[in-house]
Amino acid sequence: MAMKDKKPKRDLSVQIAEAIKDAIISGQLIVDERLPSEAELSLKFGVSRPTVREALKRLAAQNLIRTQRGATGGAFVNRIRFEEAYGQQITTSTLLLSMNEVDFETACEARFMLERACVTLSAQRRTDDQLATMRAEIHRQAQPGLSDEAFCASDVAFHRALVDGADNPVLSYQLAGAVEAIEPLMNMVTFTARNRARIVELHTQIANAIENHDSSAADQALADLAAYSVELAHDVREARQSRKKTTAPAAS
Amino acid sequence: MAMKDKKPKRDLSVQIAEAIKDAIISGQLIVDERLPSEAELSLKFGVSRPTVREALKRLAAQNLIRTQRGATGGAFVNRIRFEEAYGQQITTSTLLLSMNEVDFETACEARFMLERACVTLSAQRRTDDQLATMRAEIHRQAQPGLSDEAFCASDVAFHRALVDGADNPVLSYQLAGAVEAIEPLMNMVTFTARNRARIVELHTQIANAIENHDSSAADQALADLAAYSVELAHDVREARQSRKKTTAPAAS
DNA sequence: CATTTTTCATTTGTCAGACATTTAAAAGTC
């Protein structure tokens, strides 16, 4: 006898949320279309209004619908925009990393490999405005009194401009998660003046290559930056481990 | 006077959900930690239990928590796993594409640029098992009686194996969205025998390059496949437009 | 008639209390 191994008994609000979600994905419900009112949905699914509401809240949390109060209010199918999708992407990526499923090297490798996929296009398509942003961030990074957090934030802004230079929102969307999610890990690094000088140097190489529409030079500079980031993280980890040995010895 | 433009009045369940979410992201609540019961949360936030429940359902929809009934039950912080994150990623990517925010060329470009970021690593690290999977899918794709859907599914499986060859879960996670989300668009293409032969040929080139650990050859073959995909989609669009002209003439 | 104001019905947001169901631990039984 075939067992239905996935559905011992699923919560009603989950079932309802999935039914509506499928209707949206399959196109039965189109963008900006109004769903039936909660009372109508209660009748339709044969459940109480709180249950329907929990289902709708699940969908709202995924940005699939928005709700509006008032006479002509209700729940409407949401057009998912990149801005909102960014947020979800960043949250998920951040948690995936912070929950120890991924070590720094792996995340860093993924981030730079993805970014290298962009620079080829960025070298071809970058606008003067995006280039100016990159230059401005480099200039900021070279200033002496900058805090580590501000340095990292500028680093993110630099790479954001670099990625946006590819002029492909799908790439920007994907990279947003990869670049920003790694920022907290980067923030644990204490950058020495020498580290910063090297990073600024590499950033300048990238900007120069982008300015000259030189894809391969940009790719090479980014590869160097990737290697240097891993190296830095490696040093940090070693320093931490030696500190650990000092505080908790006899771990052979 | 400075207006608080973002917070005219946010719903209580949203506020509570965000408070808990921040606690999770900031590490105040760690993985598998139990949240207070719904009754306790009601007291703590000064709201009713249904409101707390709606907040918890929002978090559950984002896979941030799971709930369990019974004496030792409650809401627990979820360890986000790649498998679950895949699902969200694919859903979001699919909707972003299907809601017309993105045209096929853009999505296709992003997908193949990202995939090219993987093949370098795949060429270095692929296991014999992954290579065998790729060969098997190629063999399936070459069979004559295959439906378009099955051909596309095999295409996805092939690229999935290719991506997994990079042995980097973060890359696999990112690519899963890009590759699978585009499948519905690919399914609209009716593949002729000649199309398939060309795709199989390119897949074989990729597999050969991966087998020989030849990164640049793999990259080149994938670039060719990208160009061919865009070409195919272009033909499909033209055919559709000419069909449109036939049914609605006088469009110059 | 045109315009402004008021009223009003609709819909979501929130609350209170209750019962059903599930689950594991505690108590009881052999």
Next chain:
DNA sequence: GACTTTTAAATGTCTGACAAATGAAAAATG
């Protein structure tokens, strides 16, 4: 000790109600 029963705690669901928002219709006003 091993097994069964009871019990308490927690989520899941229901009912009914009121509050708040909001647009539209109705009424008042010029």
